[in-house]
Amino acid sequence: MIEVTNLTKQYGETLAVDNLTFTVRPGIVTGFLGPNGSGKSTTMRMILGLDSPTSGTATVNGLPLADHGRPLTSLGFLLDAGAVHPTRSAHDHLRALALTNGLPTSRVDEVLDIVGLGEVGKRRSGGFSLGMGQRLGIAAALLGNPDVIMLDEPVNGLDPEGILWIRHLLQNLADEGRTVFVSSHLMSEMELMAEHFVIIGQGRLIKDISADELRAMAVGEKTQVRAEQLDDLVGLMRGDGIEIVSGDRETVSVRGLTSGEIGRIAQTNNIALTSLIPEQRSLEDVFMSLTHDTVQYQGGSRMEAAA
């Protein structure tokens, strides 16, 4: 379990992380989402004890990570897949890491097999592709057989097969009762992977929400209505807090009434509906609108996409 309590990190004038509080529970995959520069990596570095918080705490299984005798057996992490010496072999890289935590060399071969690098373990890691580098980073995270696994943007550089592989791997780890905390700036990467989401923007917590709750938010507020006597129906639907925008001649978009309510109005007034479509937004859309106000560097097209 990872517990972050009132965590704040200030660099000069800027608040990189602003009073964050959340708990990452065992048994599920938790996605850590936020736009670029929202403070995800800073938060993860504070959980790892690399950056010291301006205030607040971050603990792993109840203790700051640095106070664990063998940190890798409590928390396995991937921070930056490029953090290897290019002329050192993958096997030596992992063996050095294993030695620091008193782990046997046999464990190095095991994790190399788990991530599918068993064949190339003795090769220089500098010759690895981006995807192989990610797999090596994940191997390092699994090395100590930890209760908690924390991965920063692990999907970066993986091909579709690799993404599928990591999704299954993380699901298995969670099913074994481990805490799995995975960051990404793309909802599309996370929506099939995570059961719970911690969403931040400009260092602040925006939502600490289950995937189901998030999907419920994706059910739009608007309903597309087509009817034969559309003008009559529009007249009947008007009311306080109800917004009706006409599309083409036979369609209106209604906000403030559910599709059920619209159906009943039509039924009691003998109006034949041609179609009644509740707007369904993608989770990406929901994520974009949640973080829209907090995106630091916004391009014009991005604003439109989120609108």
Add this chain to the structure above:
Amino acid sequence: MTTALTTTNPSSPTAPNESSESIMTTTTLTAPVTATRTPKVPTVGVIKAEWLKFWSVRSTAVTLLAAGFATVAFGMIFSAVAESDEPAGPAALLSDPVDLALGGIGLSEMIIGVLGVMFVAGEYSTGLIRTAFAAVGKRGRVIRAKAAVLSASIFGVGLAAVTASVILGQAVYAGSEATSAVTDVLDVIFGTTLYLVGIGLIGAALGFILRSTAGGIGTLVGGVFIGPNLLNLLPDSFTDVFMKYLPSEAGAAMMTQVSNPDLLSRGAAYAVFTAWVVGLLGLAGWLVKRRDA
């Protein structure tokens, strides 16, 4: 996949049902502080890891070999071309046969200093240092382990190269006869080897302090190797007081059996040089602990 993960340490991850539910019910008010302080890994594990990291990079062996080769080769050249009648050597200071045989140290000390910088700063440039700090937990242990590995490696290679230089230098020596007491020669051999170890450690300390290969090498070369030459341009009244306390000048006193009024006594030189090395490593440790990694 799943089995491979669980079979290795079946006790570690708790069964999914039990753990998630019990924790969910208890988290609401107070977090369960069930943290078990796992026994600490002995420091020897961290040292072994650093040893493996040091020697598993091909450039390390090449660099140390180059330093050893430079020491022996230049020593032999200087010894072989010494003239028999004149006070030998290119400079008057290099009149002692043992000094001549160690004339290559001027190059190999730079190589070893750079190796020390790169061993540390290289991990800052790849980001590997963060992995090391997070995996070990206590940063001081990483610094001490790196220092131990660097010291042992440089001491081994340095002692072999310096001894070989002195012996081979004598074998090809063409200058006028001179005799040295065996104990004096041993003092020089150990002094020179320890100087090389210290220079490597100063390089490592600068790597931690500056966190950049270019900055570390620049400071090392400018501050330790070239800087003292520039100070020579200042008035003697000034340099006579301060020069001998610089690491390079203290080192010069450790590396010769010839007494020189411009240098510290051997004992004082060891004390001053040690203070430099320990001081810089201490500063490195202090900065590394209080800075974000």
